[in-house]
Amino acid sequence: MKKAVALVLMLLLGACLLSALSGIPQAEYRLLHGEAPARIVQHGMDDTGAVNLVTGVLFDYRSFDTLGESTVIFTAVAGIMMLFLPGQVPLAGKGLSSMAKRSVDLLLPFVLIVGLYVISHGHISPGGGFQGGTIWATLTILMCIVYGTQFESQFIEYDAKKTLESAAAVALLLVGAVALFAGYPFLSNLAAGFPGGTPGQLVSAGHIPWLNAAVGMKVAAGLSLIFFSMVKKKSGEG
Numbered sequence: 001m002k003k004a005v006a007l008v009l010m011l012l013l014g015a016c017l018l019s020a021l022s023g024i025p026q027a028e029y030r031l032l033h034g035e036a037p038a039r040i041v042q043h044g045m046d047d048t049g050a051v052n053l054v055t056g057v058l059f060d061y062r063s064f065d066t067l068g069e070s071t072v073i074f075t076a077v078a079g080i081m082m083l084f085l086p087g088q089v090p091l092a093g094k095g096l097s098s099m100a101k102r103s104v105d106l107l108l109p110f111v112l113i114v115g116l117y118v119i120s121h122g123h124i125s126p127g128g129g130f131q132g133g134t135i136w137a138t139l140t141i142l143m144c145i146v147y148g149t150q151f152e153s154q155f156i157e158y159d160a161k162k163t164l165e166s167a168a169a170v171a172l173l174l175v176g177a178v179a180l181f182a183g184y185p186f187l188s189n190l191a192a193g194f195p196g197g198t199p200g201q202l203v204s205a206g207h208i209p210w211l212n213a214a215v216g217m218k219v220a221a222g223l224s225l226i227f228f229s230m231v232k233k234k235s236g237e238g
Contacts, residue, residue, distance in 0.1 A: 036061075048189060049196035049205035050123040058128065059208045063187040066211070067172055070218055074169055077222045084229040095148035104146045111139055119216035123205040129212040133219025140224040149231055158228065161221045168218035175207050175214065 040053060040061065048056035058066050095101065115135035122128030143151060179185060179192035189206040190196050197204030 045199050048208065049199055050208055051200050052123055052125060052128075054126075055122050055128050055208060055212070056205070059123075059211045060189045060206075063176070063189070063211065066215070067176065067187065070169065070172060070215060073219060073222045074165070077165065077225050080226050080229050095151065096146050100146050104142055108139060108142065111135060111142070115139075115216070115220075119212050120202065120209065122212040123208045124200055124202065129215025130219055132212075133216040134223065136216065136220035137223035137227070141227055144227065144231060149228070156224070158225075161225050161228070164217055165221035165225060168214045168221065171214040172211065172218070175210050178207070 040057060044053040044056050044061075045051060048060040050056035050060070115132045117132075118127035118135060119129055119132030122132070140156065176187035178194075179188035182188075182192040184192040187207075189208065194206030196206055199205070203209075
């Protein structure tokens with residue numbers, strides 16, 4: 001079953017790649033030859049609906065490239081899991097002192113809120129899915145160090161992380177596929193009918209907030225899986 005799902009996802013990604021490459025008009029090729037910087041500065045907010053032009057570039061002008069970067073993360077997670085997980089069990093560390101645990105109890109909610117803010121406001125202020133997802137991943141590291149790996153694995157189950165990471169990847173593909181059904185290249189934004197809203201408002205910039213949310217979940221779950229995989233040991237070790 002898992003192999004069939006993986007095959008379907010690979011075929012879908014391949015179809016999206018062919019669609020994206022074949023759907024780039026000649027005007028876009030001319031844009032890439034010297035006109036891109038001026039175009040982005042002058043018309044970036046109108047084209048993408050994002051006040052943060054860096055996010056506009058990442059999730060609109062070159063959104064397909066961002067999808068490729070997310071695929072790199074997926075590949076890295078899969079490779080590390082294959083190398084470290086077979087025949088391994090969680091370390092039974094008890095964590096740090098009670099004072100450290102109480103301090104982290106106060107800190108964790110703020111880290112969670114900061115990560116949520118960075119992800120949800122990535123199109124109107126510095127930040128985005130990659131940065132916010134990294135912040136969320138620190139929650140896993142903090143819990144492993146302070147409480148011990150057993151606590152962290154019980155608080156957020158390993159299989160739940162894998163499901164979340166895979167679901168985020170599927171969400172990226174689905175958002176991009178909406179444009180295909182509208183007759184536009186894969187991952188097209190405002191041109192494909194996504195509502196642009198009012199630039200500077202939280203609900204704006206078309207599909208960019210959705211892509212930020214998906215990337216944030218994917219990065220958070222992926223980095224968490226990498227860390228948790230590397231702090232395990234082989235069965236039978238002391």
